[in-house]
Amino acid sequence: MNSSVPSYYFTTRDLVTIAVLSALGGALSTFVGYIGQLFNAAVGTPFGAGQFLSGLHVFWIILAAGLIRKTGAATATGLLKGFVEFFTGSTHGIIVVLVSLFQGLIIDIGFYAIKQQDSLPLWTIIGGFAAASNVIVFQLFFFSGAPLIFLALLVILAFTSGIIFAGYFGHATTLLVLESRIYHSAATMNTITPKSPWQRLGPYRLSALIFLIVIAFGASLYAVFVWRPVLDPLSCEVVGQVSHPFRFSYLSYSGQEVTIEAELIGSVTYLPPQNYTGIPLTVILADAQPVTSATTLQVISADGYRAAFNLTTVLSDCEIILVIDDGLRLVAKNYPGWFWVQKVVSLVII
Amino acid sequence: MRTSSFGYLQRKSFVHRLNPLTKFTVLILIVILAVTLVSDIIALCIFSFLLLGFIGAGISLRYAFGRLRRLLTLILLIALVQLLFTPYGAVLFYLIPPLAPGFGPFLPITTVGISNAFNLAFRLINIVLASALFVASTDPSRFAAALTSIRIPYRYGYTLVLALRLVPLFDEESNTVQSAQRARGIPVDQGVIRGFLRRIRYTFMPMLFSALGRVDSLTLAMDGRGFGYAPTRTFLVFPKFTPTDWLIVIASVLLTGFFLWNFLFVTALPHIIG
Numbered sequence: 001m002n003s004s005v006p007s008y009y010f011t012t013r014d015l016v017t018i019a020v021l022s023a024l025g026g027a028l029s030t031f032v033g034y035i036g037q038l039f040n041a042a043v044g045t046p047f048g049a050g051q052f053l054s055g056l057h058v059f060w061i062i063l064a065a066g067l068i069r070k071t072g073a074a075t076a077t078g079l080l081k082g083f084v085e086f087f088t089g090s091t092h093g094i095i096v097v098l099v100s101l102f103q104g105l106i107i108d109i110g111f112y113a114i115k116q117q118d119s120l121p122l123w124t125i126i127g128g129f130a131a132a133s134n135v136i137v138f139q140l141f142f143f144s145g146a147p148l149i150f151l152a153l154l155v156i157l158a159f160t161s162g163i164i165f166a167g168y169f170g171h172a173t174t175l176l177v178l179e180s181r182i183y184h185s186a187a188t189m190n191t192i193t194p195k196s197p198w199q200r201l202g203p204y205r206l207s208a209l210i211f212l213i214v215i216a217f218g219a220s221l222y223a224v225f226v227w228r229p230v231l232d233p234l235s236c237e238v239v240g241q242v243s244h245p246f247r248f249s250y251l252s253y254s255g256q257e258v259t260i261e262a263e264l265i266g267s268v269t270y271l272p273p274q275n276y277t278g279i280p281l282t283v284i285l286a287d288a289q290p291v292t293s294a295t296t297l298q299v300i301s302a303d304g305y306r307a308a309f310n311l312t313t314v315l316s317d318c319e320i321i322l323v324i325d326d327g328l329r330l331v332a333k334n335y336p337g338w339f340w341v342q343k344v345v346s347l348v349i350i
Numbered sequence: 351m352r353t354s355s356f357g358y359l360q361r362k363s364f365v366h367r368l369n370p371l372t373k374f375t376v377l378i379l380i381v382i383l384a385v386t387l388v389s390d391i392i393a394l395c396i397f398s399f400l401l402l403g404f405i406g407a408g409i410s411l412r413y414a415f416g417r418l419r420r421l422l423t424l425i426l427l428i429a430l431v432q433l434l435f436t437p438y439g440a441v442l443f444y445l446i447p448p449l450a451p452g453f454g455p456f457l458p459i460t461t462v463g464i465s466n467a468f469n470l471a472f473r474l475i476n477i478v479l480a481s482a483l484f485v486a487s488t489d490p491s492r493f494a495a496a497l498t499s500i501r502i503p504y505r506y507g508y509t510l511v512l513a514l515r516l517v518p519l520f521d522e523e524s525n526t527v528q529s530a531q532r533a534r535g536i537p538v539d540q541g542v543i544r545g546f547l548r549r550i551r552y553t554f555m556p557m558l559f560s561a562l563g564r565v566d567s568l569t570l571a572m573d574g575r576g577f578g579y580a581p582t583r584t585f586l587v588f589p590k591f592t593p594t595d596w597l598i599v600i601a602s603v604l605l606t607g608f609f610l611w612n613f614l615f616v617t618a619l620p621h622i623i624g
Contacts, residue, residue, distance in 0.1 A: 006581050008505065013569040015509045020561050020568075023516035034424040034474075041431040041470070067562075076509075084513050086381075087485055089421060089478035093381040173558070183562040270388040270469060271462050 010076070014068050017183075018077050021067075025060025025077075026084025029100075032056050037091045051158040054131040055165025059173075061104050062127055062166050066174035067183060069116050071108055078104020092138075099137045106130040124167030131162025150305070233327035233343070240298075240349035243289035248347070250324060253279045260319050262333035264340055276331045278323030281314055281347070290315075290349045299330050299339075300346040307332075307339045311349065357518035358489055365407035365487045370496040372595040377484045379606040384476040387613050390465065393472035400479045407487045414479055421478055429471035436463035490515050495585040504583050512568075520561060527556045 010018075036050025064077035082100030090096040110126030132155045139151065177183050234250040257277050264271035285297070290311060297309045307330070314320055319333040328344040360366075365373070384396055404414045418425075434445070434457050442464075444455035490511040497507035531552045572578075 006578070008578060010505075012505075012572050012578055013565065015505060016512065016565050016568045016572065017562075019509045019512040020516060020565055023513040024520055024557065024561050026513070027517050027520065031421075031424070034421060034428070037474075038424060038428050038431065041428045041435075076506075080510060080513050083510055084517065087481050087514060088517065089474075089481045091474060091477065093385040093477060094378050095385075177559070177562060180559065182559055183565060265388060270466060272465070 009072070010068075010070065014070065014073065017068055018064055018073065018080055021060050021064045022077055022080035022084050025057075026081045027088050029057045029060070029081065029085050030088040030090050033085070033091050033096075051135065051154050052161050053165075054134055054158040055127060055161035055163070055167075055169075057100070057134070058103050058107070058127055058130045058162055058166035059170050061100070061107050061130065062123065062170035063174055063177075065107050065111050066123075066170065067177065069111075071112050074107035074111065075101065075104040078102070078107070095138070095141050098141075099134050102133050102137050103130040106133050120168070120171050123171045124163040127165070127167030127170060128159040128162035131166055132156075132159040134158060234324060236322075236328055236344050236346055238284060238288040238347045238349075240347075241291045241294040242285075242349050243291060244287065246288065248284050248287075248322075250279065250322065250328060253283065256280075256283050258318065258321060260321060260331070260333055262319070262331050264337050270337075276321060276323050278321035278331060280318045281320045281322065281330075282316075282318055284322070284347065285311075285315060285349070288347075288349065294349045296350040298346075298348040298350060299341045299344055300348060301341045302327070302343040302345050305341060307341050309335075309339070357485065357515075359409055359413065359486045360489070361408040361487070363406060363408045363487070365403060365483075366489070368487075368598065369589045369591050369595045370488045370493040371500065371589075371591070372598050373484050373488055374493075374496075375599050376602050377480050379602050380480045381477055383606055383609055384473050384480070387609060388469055390468055390472070392609065393469055393476060396476045397472060397479070400476060400483060403483050403487075404479075407483065409483075409486050413486065414482060418475065418478055418482075421474070425471050425474045425478075428474065429467040432470050433459065433463045433467040436460060436466050485514065489587075491585070492587060492589045495587065496589050498583075498585070499588070499591075503581075505578055508577075516561075520557065523560055524553055524557055527553050527560070530556075 032053050033050075036053050039050045039052075060081055061074050061077045065074040078100045079097065081104075082097035085096045085100065086094055092099070107126055107130050110122075110129065114122045114126070135151060135154045135158050232249070236248050237245070238248050239245045256279055258280055259275050259277045261273055261275050263273040281297070295311055297311045297314050298306050299309070300306045309320070309332075317334075320335075321331050322328050322344060323331050326343065330339070330341040330344055332339040380396060380400070383392065387393075401411065401414070404411060415422075441458040441460050443459055445457035445459060446454055448454040493514075494504065494507045494511040497510065498504045528549065536548065536552055
């Protein structure tokens, strides 16, 4: 009989810590997820507006990494927290396990890279990256067709949330737990540090300042690069690789309307089969005369959203039409919901 | 004092006797269907199936909806937002009538808005109920044993089970902390937004510290029982994968495959609203 007790990389204490933080974090993250979903429903962007809370999901993982200080602890906490979220009814279903696992992996890589240093700026950056990763993972599974600049803004929002809620708050909480001595950890943190101007600013003011800067920066980017003013809501430009670029006006084509029956099946919105009357894109593109080398049609909305179509397919499909619905709206029968662009301002042939 | 609505409930039912891995597979498939398919009829079918599951497991519907109680407020809010801000479909009426010539009406209630709100609410309700049914009907020890049977090291399998066992404990503890704060005169449940923020402020840190304070006692208890003493362990009750389990798993996979195929390639899902 082998009398020697095997030694493990993660001690029983580490595993219990992981379980405790995963249980707390998973249960609370489910609620945070519902609040995020509420914001998404209000704003109408799946996995979008709720990103300002994404750092709260990462907080627990960074706390576990800070207390255990072993490579792999964050990944294990992320995986376990994901399962707890799944079992407590996360809005995202089983995907939440992968999202959480990926967040843990990033924190582990980050902590490994900084050699588990107790550095607030480095923790905030790691927290930011981990929180931002969820935007990418969700896009891999629920591709929304949103423009890259919009996704970049979401990444920035999630990153900021990660800096504040995961990095800053996680660091402060780890420090507090270690100082309190309620949890005995091999980790030590530098608890007495001289007050720098950065610290004198105070956590609340600092957080508010970072949030304001990011929101202002994001709004500027959106205004400059994404948003396009709607001059005449019933018209749009037809440009790009065409022989005859022009401004399409719905009213001047009103005699060429067709009626089709179409059903919108989106990842969030569903519209049952109903009749739509509008101008086929084939008619509009015939007037623009695309050059033979053109391959793609991009339909762009006022808020920067764009959907790309295969030009050859569009030219032979009479069931993609522009209708009047709070401006111009593209109805694309046989295409998923994310191709149905609202407030169309540009048809760009590439 | 309110007790937790999350946790295992011991019964001698058919659902309880199923292999935990079978229930886990069915849970994943139900959640995939609930998240993927946008159809009120399918949502109602899943909902009915889950209610039957609760009845079959001998678990009262009161428990099922008790689990929903906290999330139901948020789910209803999400549905309300969908209802108010979906401008498509036939307008049934406006919540705010015209206030002056050229000003209003606002907030149309449309057929599609009702359909979307219904679908989203039931999607979330189904996810929560499916998870609750799994947790309520699965003995954590059997779940740990089942995980070991698929070659997951028992120390890690048990960590998952431990986390699931801790959730109801923390749930009850948060009630205790809130009661303690109320006894000190802190109005943690007055006001919707302010009450919510106060609850976070006065509950979060005590909860975290209380939870971390358990680590030592739990570790000691586990070490004392020889947890990790050997690389493998034995189980008093080891769940077998019976022909019934196989039948349920195969039927669930085929049914889910059929619905997903229908959604992806036929897209003719039935609807009753809109």
